[in-house]
Amino acid sequence: MSSREAFLTRVKQAVADGNRAGAVPSLPERAGVGYQGAGSDPVQRFIAELANAGGKGYVVSDVDAVMQTIQSIVQAHNARRILLSRGGLIDQFALPHKLKDAGFDVQTLDDMQANPQEDFFHADIGITNVHRLIAETGTVVMASQPNEPRSVSLLPPVHICLAERSQILPDLFNLFDLFSPTATPDRSLPPSCLTLITGPSKTGDIELKLVTGVHGPGELHVIVCG
Amino acid sequence: MTNMNYAQHEHHDFLNASAEALADPTLQKALVRLTDTLMAGNRKGYAALADSSDLRDHAKRIKEHTLAHLDEYLVQLEMSVHKLGGKVHWAATAEEARKIVVAIAQAAKCRHAVKSKSMTSEEIHLNPALEKAGVEVTETDFGEYIIQVAGERPSHLVAPAVHHTRESVARVLSQHLGETLSDDPKALAMVGRRVLREKFRRADLGITGANFAVAETGTIVLVTNEGNGRLTTTVPRVHVAIMGIEKVIPRFNDLPVFLKLLARAATGQTLSVYTTIITGPRQPGEVDGPEEFHLVLLDNGRSKVLATPFRESLQCIRCGACLNACPVYRRIGGHAYGGVYSGPIGSILTPLFDSVAENPHLPHVSSLCGACQAACPVKINIPHMLIGLRELQHAHKPSRLERWAYQLWSMVLCRPRLYHWAIWAARVILGRRAKAGWIDQMPGPGAEWTKIRDFPAPAAMPFRERWKELS
Amino acid sequence: MITCLGDTFFPDVGVATVKLLRRLGVTVDFPQAQTCCGQPHFNSGYHDEARTLAKHTMEAFAKSPLIVTPSGSCAAMVKLEYPELFHDDPPWHAHAVAFAKRTHELSDFLINVLKIDDVGAHFDGKVTYHMACHLRGLGLVNEPIRLIQKVRGLQYVPLERHDECCGFGGSFAVRYPQISGAMVTDKTAFIEKAAVDAVVATDAGCLMNIGGCLNRNGSKVRILHLAELLAQQ
Known part of the structure; x- marks a missing residue:
């Protein structure tokens, strides 16, 4: 017997030995339990929850306001190197172009071919799109894909992300239903890496003193457009 | 045979380790701060x-x-x-x-x-x-x-270095990195970022x-x-x-x-x-x-546990809430438990995975107050499992004297007249030691009680006697 | 049900319970065969002995339509553990389930069965309340406080960390006097800080432990069972 078969035989026996006759529970359906929703104003709820988690939210109406918001964050940090992911609002707003014109050192995925990791490590600010926002928890959801590397929202000390109002989901449950083979059998699998970001990187390992930015970005800015 | 992976020391000296923890004012302060903060969060989190x-x-x-x-x-x-x-x-x-x-x-x-x-x-x-x-x-x-550099073990599921102070962290990291570091938590964390970034870059x-x-x-x-x-x-x-x-x-x-x-x-x-x-x-x-x-x-060892009524302990999602809720963990901290997992859930997992016989204290280091179960996100009945382990202990390492005492006691309790006689006897024996209704020095196992506090003297007349005047 | 600790050490609590219940129009009986619910044996892992005592207790109360006990720990033993103890013994299991339903801790009985929170008690002084752990298991988080707050003349002072265990825990207090001692020392410090005349609790174990520590420290704070408080007029 291979170690795998022996392993599974042992578990199977243990399951049988431990199951109480007539009391093996079926897989429960959740119905509506635990669903919080976002109330009447999901944008406000998102911004409030994000603030609770230590992030900063902005609601803006046009591309000029987006640029202004980004520029003020960049200037506050005296940041030089800006890393951008691709597609979505970033392309729609022609952000790489506008930021270059404004005099910043901009790096897009098109600029780096040979060793992107070094560029990722050296950036001061990362700007991304988002996959979704979750109002209930103030969460930014990132889905890894060729246009959206994991590193852009992770390695730079400051993360700015752009979202559309329509990308806000009320509740955490809504997000998981999007990828769930059980809820929607014809859906594709979840992406290789789905990341839920709720506030800036935090540690309390020394005397419970809250310190941000120990590993991930110490600042999280979310710009909600429209 | 014991599995050294769970209990760090085969003959972990629980009594000494817990006494040391109780006598360490820095640790006591850290434990109160940690458990107060995290339990306030737990209550707020559920209420929300x-x-x-x-x-x-x-x-x-x-x-x-x-x-x-x-x-x-x-x-x-x-x-x-x-x-x-x-x-x-x-x-x-x-x-x-x-x-x-x-x-x-x-x-x-x-x-x-x-x-x-x-x-x-x-x-x-x-x-x-x-x-x-x-x-x-x-x-x-x-x-x-910090723990790795100091060569220690984590003392809490989610706050592994809770037993450290800013001064001790600064000392440990300064020595390891060969620099003189300030003891400001923010500055120390940024040193951590710098050093660990280099590790990530090469990893x-x-x-x-x-x-x-x-x-x-x-x-x-x-x-x-x-x-x-x-x-x-x-x-x-x-x-x-x-x-x-x-x-x-x-x-x-x-x-x-x-x-x-x-x-x-x-x-x-x-x-x-x-x-x-x-x-x-x-x-x-x-x-x-x-x-x-x-x-x-x-x-x-998990399949071994899966086959028993202790299966419920495998529902644990390692949030640490039972540690934070536990009045015993709050006073002795994680290291005293001697295993990888500490606190109430550790008191179950260590004996089950390691050895019931070699961890005689853990199932008993609980007043069975149930605060752990009340805080647990999957409502694991931890007190029940501790009691179950006590029962299992009797099979592994029976104490004949103790078993005999409990048997005798239950035998007396099933015979109301004998029981009545026994409480009279207790009154006669203990009554002589009483001062204004309290005893400051008990004989036998009761001596452990009176190390700390007085013991009540049996009443002059038990309730079953008083009932006569009430009816 | 006035079981071992109450019977032996705090008979006044039993007397107060009887007087209080009678004042509220309840007919009270005390079956003499009752001794101990079996909790000490159960908690120490002597489940056979606990079963024997559980059977003895259920038989002692066979003729009682409702059982009231001024003890959260006995009520918890009966209501939460008896059915499980007889899991593999269907006739006794059914018996235990029915018995559990008929049994009530005193504050549970007053608030949830009689639906009374004002029992007409009077007490002059400042009082704080320590929650016994077994009330957590029984879900009786507010009942005693509601009763206390309705007592005339009484000034209720909330106790810091009122729901933290006092460190009794039966054999725990004897096995680990240092840990148990640290717990009861903190508990009595909070009680002293509340600057009250009396501390109220619902269980003999807590009263023994807290009272013993207060007495050792020469404190002026009295220990009072909830029944004793509510019986006062």
Whole structure:
């Protein structure tokens, strides 16, 4: 017997030995339990929850306001190197172009071919799109894909992300239903890496003193457009 | 035979370790601060969810169901991971798990491993095995890094370095790095960022645990507040996740049930800062993320527990709430328990996984106050299991005198007249020692009681006598 | 049900319970065969002995339509553990389930069965309340406080960490006097800080432990069972 078969035989026996006759529970359906929703104003709820988690939210109406918001964050940090992911609002707003014109050192995925990791490590600010926002928890959801590397929202000390109002989901449950083979059998699998970001990187390992930015970005800015 | 992986010291001296903890004012202050803060979060977290109690019941039922079909879900998980291009490894023991991870590292020619905090890898004592094989291992959770540099063990499930002060952290890191560091927590954390960034940059192997694994999609989930879990699964080209078999859940949309509870129970956060949901290795066109994904499924005594009424302990999602709620943990801290897992859940897991006979104190180090169960996101009946272990202890290492005493006592209690006589006798014997209704020095085992406080003298007339005047 | 600790050490509590219940129009009986609910044996892992005592107790109360006990710990034993103890013994299991339903801790009985929170008690002084752990298990988190707050002349002072265990825990207090001692020392410090005349609790174990510590420290704070407080007029 291979170690795998022996392993599974042992578990199977243990399951049988431990199951109480007539009391093996079926897989429960959740119905509506635990669903919080976002109330009447999901944008406000998102911004409030994000603030609770230590992030900063902005609601803006046009591309000029987006640029202004980004520029003020960049200037506050005296940041030089800006890393951008691709597609979505970033392309729609022609952000790489506008930021270059404004005099910043901009790096897009098109600029780096040979060793992107070094560029990722050296950036001061990362700007991304988002996959979704979750109002209930103030969460930014990132889905890894060729246009959206994991590193852009992770390695730079400051993360700015752009979202559309329509990308806000009320509740955490809504997000998981999007990828769930059980809820929607014809859906594709979840992406290789789905990341839920709720506030800036935090540690309390020394005397419970809250310190941000120990590993991930110490600042999280979310710009909600429209 | 004892399994050295759970109990760190075969003859861990619980009495001395707990006495030392009680006599350490710095530790006492840290424990009060930690447990107060995290328990306030736990209460607030549950209160903020309108139907948190129902959601906890639902989470518990998912775990009950999964454990009752665990073999099937493990096979499904394996199939799902294979479909994604990942590899599943079956480790019956800690030793097998160590060998598997070392072999993966050697096959992929990895030299520099970074680890995200994982109790499972603590449990199998992975680091020395990798180091022996020439792989440098760095713990990257800031607290774990401090512990690693200091050569210690974590003393709390989610706050591993709680027993340290800012001064001791500054001392430990200054000595290790050969610099003089200030004891400002922010500055120390930034030193951690700097040093660990270099480790990440060089790392070719990322080792993590898994908070959950989803059978139907082959997904594993990591929850961190610092982001080291993300770095560990983004930069290195090989990712190895080691998980206890009890971590599997059936469906992708069962995940939010647990995610909504985990951080609330642990700290009161709605979610931890980073929830990393990994489904397979890097896909074509992606520029980061691991090229290889390995999932090590660890038994190491879990199937033994699965077969018993102690199965409920396998529902644990390692949030640490029972530690924070426990009035005993609050006073003696994690190291006194002597195992990898401490606090109330550790008092169950260590004897079960290691040896009931070799851990005689743990099932008894509880006043059975039930605060642990009240704080637990899956409502594990911890007091019940501690009592069950006490029963099991009698089978493993019977104390004849104690058993005889309890038998005699119950025999007396089933005979009301004999019982009546016995309380009169107690009154006569103890009455002579009483001063104004209290006794300051008891004989026999009662002497332990009166070390601390007085003992009430039996009343002149028991209630059953007084009843006559009432009727 | 006035079981071992109450019977032996705090008979006044039993007397107060009887007087209080009679004042509220309840007919009270005391079956003489009752001794101990079996909890000490159960908690120490002597489940056979606990079963014997559980059977003895159920038989002693066979003719009682309702059982009231001024002890959260006995009520918890009966209501939460008896059914499980007889899991593999269907006739006794059914018996235990029915018995559990008929049994009530005193504050549970007053608030949830009689639906009374004002029992017409009077007490002059400042009082604080320590929650016994077994009330947590029984879900009786507010009942005693509601009763206390309705007592005329009484000034209720909330106790810091009122729901933290006092460190009794039966054999725990004897096995680990240092840990138990640290717990009861903190508990009595909070009680002293509340600057009250009396501390109220619902269980003999807590009263023994807290009272013993207060007495050792020469405190002026009295220990008072909830029944004793509510019986006062």
